[in-house]
Amino acid sequence: MTAAATSAPATTTHGVGTRSRRRSAVWLGLAPFAVYIVLFLVIPAALAVGSGFFMSAGAFTLANLRAFADPNIQSDFVSTIGISAATAIVGAVIGAVVCFALLGARPDSFLRTVVDSASSVLAQFGGVMLAFAFVATIGQQGLITVLLERYLGLQTNIFTVFNNNGPLLYQVVGLVVPYLYFQVPLMVLTFMPAMEGLKATWGEANATLGGTRFTYWTRIAMPILAPAFFGSVILLFANSFSSYATAAALIDQGGILPLDIKQQLTSETVVGVQNVAGVLALGMVVVMIILMTAYSALQRRASRWQR
Amino acid sequence: MSAVRGGAQRYGAEPSTATRRSILIIVGVVFLVPIAALLEFTFRIGQPAANGVQAYGFQHYLDIVSPANEQAYAPLYQGILNSLTICVITVFIVLVLLLPTMILVELKFPKYRRVLEFVCIIPITVPSIVLVVGFIPIYSVVAQIFGSSPWTLAFAIGVIVLPYAYRPIAANLAGVDVTTLSEAGRSLGAGWVSVIWSVILPNLRRGILSAVFITIAVVLGEYTIASFLSQNTFQTALVLIQQTDPYVGAISAVFALLFAFVLLLVIGRLGTVRRSRPPQRKGQVS
Incomplete structure (x- = not known):
């Protein structure tokens, strides 16, 4: 890294005159960060997405894309999208209700600080540890599972046997529960600024014009919040679509795309083509780019009201 | 409101x-x-x-501190130690690579602010699980240069941290007119070094602190990259020890969650110190 950074001056200090020399010296200030980004972000991303287009021997091919025709991969794609959509929508609705409840609290109040910090921990830090928490809650020996067995006599409940397939928590569908646990806090973090953007004067204007609280919500607040809300839904979708740690700590096999990538990287399971991990990475990035483009478009619309 | x-x-x-x-x-x-x-x-x-x-x-809590179990929990301690080392280097990357670049762009190339923001947001669009596919070949080269010690993970995690570290510093930069401040400093005869050191950086203290704390939280919580690059960090050690002794895994998880919560609570209070300043009339320091 440093070697690349120091070799740069040789080519750029040819400029004549002090002004252009100083200018290029300033440009040089950007070099270390640029080199770092190229080495550890651009190249890895390109390698990850590009590797799907090559045979193991190094020849370019489109044949690997046939992996997407594999029924297992297709069904895993569908379950990943299903889980992401379900947790994004449910998480967004619950999170929005929490934001609504927080409107009464001052942004610098103790309550808000605690909720914000707890939300950041759960949304950004949890991963493996949230998986542990849910094993202790609804796993086979989990607190709630045990309470159901002991006090309600439910030896077979949804947490011990789900879909005739063992405990809910260790199935792909069961991921919805721990995922919601980080989706709701992420919604609180991303949607709260939009909620706070609702101005008291709009409510007063509505009241002077004879509107009720119902018309305030349906005619003013909801239309204004809609872009921010759908933007947050997309962000939540992307978050659950790309999260790996919680699922990896709970499920050993594949079943969702991030876990399939792990399976492919650790033991080339049979799909019939090479570099499947790269192909799956490509598929994920395509979905993420579509999502993030939609998100930034909605975010631009939403930010109009947040000045 | x-x-x-x-x-x-x-x-x-x-x-x-x-x-x-x-x-x-x-x-x-x-x-x-x-x-x-x-x-x-x-x-x-x-x-x-x-x-x-x-x-x-309290059996399992006593087990942790009991010297008899030192051997069994050694990977966990090593993992925590490795994670702390990675924390230090990642914070260093944020402070030495990201922060100066952000200040430089703000002062000299404001046109490129959007580009820098775009670059720093990429790690959200390209998730860790995708990046690891590319990190594996990169790290076979890194291992040849630096060896395969755990601290080298900091290069990869520094990238994951970018979106989180960028945001608080950018928010702070937006609230401080660094151009005017630096021109004022320069016209009073200060050199660039002292302008940056004693004018700009003190004004960015809050954003920098938030960025450092969130970086620490993200590094301690990072699992994906460490597990794919087969390094022993706090999170991979947790998963490992969970299989032999789930209680110790759970205890560590409780403490880690609590630690991160306190860390972020401090960030929150840092933010409100400033936000609540205008209404207060007198006796305000800093």
Whole structure:
């Protein structure tokens, strides 16, 4: 890294005159960060997405894309999208209700600080540890599972046997529960600024014009919040679509795309083509780019009201 | 927003106190259950008796500090140590690569602010699980240069941290007119070094601190990259030890979650110190 950074001056200090020399010296200030980004972000991303287009021997091919025709991969794609959509929508609705409840609290109040910090921990830090928490809650020996067995006599409940397939928590569908646990806090973090953007004067204007609280919500607040809300839904979708740690700590096999990538990287399971991990990475990035483009478009619309 | 608060008649979006309290209590309790269950699990001793009664005690907490188990928990301690080393280097990357670049762009190339922002947001669009596919070949080269010690992970994690570290610094930069400040400093005869060191950096202290704390939290919570590059960090050690001794895994998880919560609470208070400044009239330092 440093070697690349120091070799740069040789080519750029040819400029004549002090002004252009100083200018290029300033440009040089950007070099270390640029080199770092190229080495550890651009190249890895390109390698990850590009590797799907090559045979193991190094020849370019489109044949690997046939992996997407594999029924297992297709069904895993569908379950990943299903889980992401379900947790994004449910998480967004619950999170929005929490934001609504927080409107009464001052942004610098103790309550808000605690909720914000707890939300950041759960949304950004949890991963493996949230998986542990849910094993202790609804796993086979989990607190709630045990309470159901002991006090309600439910030896077979949804947490011990789900879909005739063992405990809910260790199935792909069961991921919805721990995922919601980080989706709701992420919604609180991303949607709260939009909620706070609702101005008291709009409510007063509505009241002077004879509107009720119902018309305030349906005619003013909801239309204004809609872009921010759908933007947050997309962000939540992307978050659950790309999260790996919680699922990896709970499920050993594949079943969702991030876990399939792990399976492919650790033991080339049979799909019939090479570099499947790269192909799956490509598929994920395509979905993420579509999502993030939609998100930034909605975010631009939403930010109009947040000045 | 604050004008109608507490009034008898509510015009705006604010909920009534009863609605607000019931929503927050219900959601709060539901969200506390898994943490409570995790805590309850750490105090369990053995399996429940035949009549279903579970014994509780501090057994597993004592096990952690007992010298007899030092061998068994060595990977966990090593993992924590490795994670802390990675923390230090990642914070260094943020402070030495990201921060100067952000200041430089702000002062000299404001046109490229959007480009820098775009670059720093990329790690959200390209998730860790995708990046690892590319990190594996990169790290076979890194290992040849630096060896395969755990600290080298900091290069990869520094990238993951970018979106989180960028945001608080950018927010702080947007609130401080660094161009005017640096021109003022320069016209008073200060060199660039002293302008940056004693004018710009003190004004960015809050953003920098937030960025450092969130970086620490993200590094300590990072699992994906470490597990694929087969390094022993706090999170991979947790997963490992969970299989042999789930209680120690749970205890560590409780403490880690608590630690991150306190760290972020401090960030939150840092933010409010500034936000609440205007209404206060006198006696304000810093």
